Amino acid sequence: MxxxxxxxxxxxxxxxxxxxxxxxxxxxxxxxxxxxxxxxxxxxxxxxxxxxxxxxxxxxxxxxxxxxxxxxxxxxxxxxxxxxxxxxxxxxxxxxxxxxxxxxxxxxxxxxxxxxxxxxxxxxPDRRQQANAAITIAVRCSVLLGPALSALLAGxxxxxxxxxxxxxxxxxxxxVPPRGGGVPVPASGASIVGEFAEGWREACRHPWFLAGLGALTAVIATGYSATAVALPLVARDRYGSEAVLALATTGYTVGALLGALLIARWRPRAQGWAALAGLAVYAVAPLCLLLPVHPAVLVLAYVATGVGIELFNVPWFTATQREVDPRLLARVSSLDFLLSYGLAPLGLALIAPAISVFGLGSTLAACALVCLLAPAAAALAPGARTFSVRRIRMTNGPFVG
Known part of the structure; x- marks a missing residue:
């Protein structure tokens, strides 16, 4: 700073x-x-x-x-x-x-x-994890304090x-942002679609990235949707209080802030597995919505979910910046945002009809299962343990990637 x-x-x-x-x-x-x-x-x-x-x-x-x-x-x-x-x-x-x-x-x-x-x-490179955590902390603090301030200013x-x-x-x-030190790469002569496809091919060189992106997309489409759609219903029908909704939502933001503070300094040896385990923690949100738990347990579940999502996000961004070819980093990052956050509205659109057809309990159980199994499956991909294919040794000695 x-x-x-x-x-x-x-x-x-x-x-x-x-x-x-x-x-x-x-x-x-x-x-x-x-x-x-x-x-x-x-x-x-x-x-x-x-x-x-x-x-x-x-x-x-x-x-x-x-x-x-x-x-x-x-x-x-x-x-x-x-x-x-x-x-x-x-x-x-x-x-x-x-x-x-x-x-x-x-x-x-x-x-x-x-x-x-x-x-x-x-x-x-050595300080990018701290940098990404610092950016996340600023945004989470703003989300935590912003609603009350905005409501007051609106009046x-x-x-x-x-x-x-x-x-x-x-x-x-x-x-305000600085210029940066990169040198633009001249256009290859391919179309926009062709150049974006080059970014896709770069992403395919990193199996851990494709697996992690698939897990992130699945968790956002199910766990996030459960938070946005099912939480208000459960707060109204089970607890009969809007306070539970407010406390759980705030707890998620507080947890994310705590997670960012933790990951700014923590360097687990199996960083990829630790990040995917943090992503899998999202499963506790739909599980606690499914079970008749005490309101305090539900709020603590959302705090844990917030911690877990930042234990994934910060190492994920840092690994992408470290591992991907710098010439193609923006294209690979755009693929990340396009699939993970771009498809989130699809999950929001589908979860309400799913609740109507299959019932709230079955839908929440399916969401919890996806949130748990998708990161577990991603952990099996080559390079997932450290979010790096360069640390996978061939049997004859050299590094792959």
Missing amino acids: REREFLRLWVGTTASGLATWALPFVLGLAVLHGDLGAVGLGIVLATRTVGFLAAVPLAGVLADRYSRRAVVLWSGLAAAAASPLIALGVGRSVGLMAVAAVVVGAGQGACRPAFQALTAEVVD VLGVPALLLGIGLFWLVAAL
């Missing part, structure tokens, strides 16, 4: 994380204030997701072909310019808000792989002013 280059990177990534988190929450406040309907909220958030999914693979290619810093700049400026249009449309035009949300989502999607690659340029400034504030966060994300 005393190094100027990393401090600028930390401020920029934190600002982008804050802006990403804040938009759905502030739009939720608009619904509470009567400025936006529930259908309008769904449309705006859905169009933001469309923009995200469309931009992530393109940005991965551009961030490898050109300067990562330039991609961060233009994606942040696009999101900053579109945010005031969302504010202008509140209470007036859902269509305007939706169009602007596409641009904001595209900016969000474009900056994610570029920031991942820029971190590898700014921070030396004084109004929702449109908060949306303008989100635009300012995007402006900081665009302008």
Whole structure:
């Protein structure tokens, strides 16, 4: 944090994380204030997701072909310019808000792989785990304190002013980060699709990466969906209190903060297996929703889930930055975000019909089983023990990879 280059990177990534988190929450406040309907909220958030999914693979290619810093700049400026249009449309035009949300989502999607690659340029390999943990800690603290502060400010400034504030966060994300030390790779002459396929081939060189990405995607699509959809139902029907919902959600964020603080210093020898074990802890969330446990046990389960997810996230990002060819890092990172977080809305869309057809208990049991088995299966992949194929020795001595 005393190094100027990393401090600028930390401020920029934190600002982008804050802006990403804040938009759905502030739009939720608009619904509470009567400025936006529930259908309008769904449309705006859905169009933001469309923009995200469309931009992530393109940005991965551009961030490898050109300067990562330039991609961060233009994606942040696009999101900053579109945010005031969302504010202008509140209470007036859902269509305007939706169009602007596409641009904001595209900016969000474009900056994610570029920031991942820029971190590898700014921070030396030995300290990237601490750097990734520091970025995570900042975002988790903001998520922990942000809702109360936003709710208070909304009563004084109004929702449109908060949306303008989100635009300012995007402006900081665009302008503050450092240049980085990477040299852009000239275009290979292939199409955008062809260059993205080159990133896919690089990902295939790392079996641990494909296995871990599959496990992460499965856990987010099931465990995260159980949290988002089933937790409110269980809090209402079993415990009859919104406090359980609030405490469990807050417990998850507190656990994630504790996990980031822990992994900033902890270096397990079998780092990959430890990370996958942390990911498998997500299974306790649907299990505790399934069983008639005391509310305190449910909250502690969500704290443990938060700890586990960061014990996975930080080593996962660090290993990707270390192992992947630097020329292709943004493309591989875009594949990561496209599949793991990009497909999360699919899980959200499917879990409610699954509950209707199979029942809450069967659906939660299936989610818990997936959260447990997917990381266990990923742990069997070559290189999964250390998140590195370079440490797998052939029988005749040389390293593979």
